[in-house]
Amino acid sequence: MNRTDRLFALLLELRGDGWTPAEDLALTFGVSVRTVYRDMLALGEAGVPLVSLPGKGYRLLEGYFLPPLHLTVEEAVMLTLGGDAVRGAFDAEYAQALTSALRKLEAALPEGKRVDVAELRRHLRVIPADESRDAELLRRLRAAVLGRRAVAFAYHKPDAPVETREVYPLSLIHLNGVWLLGAFDPARGARRTFRLTRMAEVRLLPQTFELDPRWRAGPAPERERRGVQVRLQFPHELRRAVRERPHFFQMAEQDVAGGFEVTLQVRDLRDVLAWVLSWGAGVQVLEPPELREQVREEARRMLLT
Numbered sequence: 001m002n003r004t005d006r007l008f009a010l011l012l013e014l015r016g017d018g019w020t021p022a023e024d025l026a027l028t029f030g031v032s033v034r035t036v037y038r039d040m041l042a043l044g045e046a047g048v049p050l051v052s053l054p055g056k057g058y059r060l061l062e063g064y065f066l067p068p069l070h071l072t073v074e075e076a077v078m079l080t081l082g083g084d085a086v087r088g089a090f091d092a093e094y095a096q097a098l099t100s101a102l103r104k105l106e107a108a109l110p111e112g113k114r115v116d117v118a119e120l121r122r123h124l125r126v127i128p129a130d131e132s133r134d135a136e137l138l139r140r141l142r143a144a145v146l147g148r149r150a151v152a153f154a155y156h157k158p159d160a161p162v163e164t165r166e167v168y169p170l171s172l173i174h175l176n177g178v179w180l181l182g183a184f185d186p187a188r189g190a191r192r193t194f195r196l197t198r199m200a201e202v203r204l205l206p207q208t209f210e211l212d213p214r215w216r217a218g219p220a221p222e223r224e225r226r227g228v229q230v231r232l233q234f235p236h237e238l239r240r241a242v243r244e245r246p247h248f249f250q251m252a253e254q255d256v257a258g259g260f261e262v263t264l265q266v267r268d269l270r271d272v273l274a275w276v277l278s279w280g281a282g283v284q285v286l287e288p289p290e291l292r293e294q295v296r297e298e299a300r301r302m303l304l305t
Helices: 003-013 022-029 033-045 073-087 092-108 111-123 132-147 236-244 270-277 289-304
Strands: 050-053 057-060 149-155 163-175 178-185 190-195 199-208 228-234 250-256 259-266 284-287
Touching: 003 022, 003 033, 003 092, 022 033, 022 057, 033 050, 073 092, 073 111, 092 111, 132 149, 132 163, 132 199, 163 190, 228 236, 236 259, 259 270, 270 289, 284 289
Parallel strands: none
Antiparallel strands: 050 057, 149 163, 149 199, 163 178, 178 190, 228 259, 228 284, 250 259
16 A cells, blocks of 8 residues: 555544554554654644544544545445455455455445444345455456556366467456456457466466457457357256356256256357266256267266276
8 A cells, every 4th residue: 555545544544533543553554653653744744633642542633524425325335245245356456455445435424324334234245255366367467458468378178188378368357256368369360268267377478469449348259159059957956056056158047847948058068068967867968969978978987987
């Protein structure tokens, strides 16, 4: 946190009714007590009405406050819950920025709304998945996207040889709990999407690139879309379980005689084979017949091991 941000954050910390010792402020912001003294002197010189008392600490002069945000309680709750939801999806640098932003939001609310928001948050919780394993990779790829630096990496697809790829990173997307890298692959002359969990040995290359509008920042062109349709049937008693862990490429669900049918769109049958096998005898492959044969072959191999 730079000094300007810290000075503003100090103001937010001092908005309470009581005294705040310099030692507590130093611990909160990870600085020395001497730095806190210097920051308080700077705030005083800037016209902030601070009151200090030996043995007690600092407080703001009564009546001094930041302009309130004109948010409803529901709006403020949704903003703070949204922050909670995405905090675990980012690396430490962005998570710290989010914590600081939420502190500013809370402090800038009028007192009555602040109490209501705190009460609602006691009963509404959003706990994100732990994605700390991707934190360093996210930081590196974010630098590549912002700096328009080419990247090279080893890509591990299920049941396929490891590929070495060199691409131009365009965007990072968090979709259905999975981080994806959207990139242009110059060797293939097309956009491609890569799962971060399948990437290894990621290196930023000296080579930079210029954005080309034809690469598209949004959905992939029609020719890149997944064109293999998979239809599966499950018994009614598995409906809840399937909804609790749907496949990443699941497109539709409908009731049929004796159960319900799930439709998926994939690029390669290997994308869905492991998920289908995880349901054991509870799933019936309706189409394509190639997937039925792959399931039989994999089951035979499992029995022989």
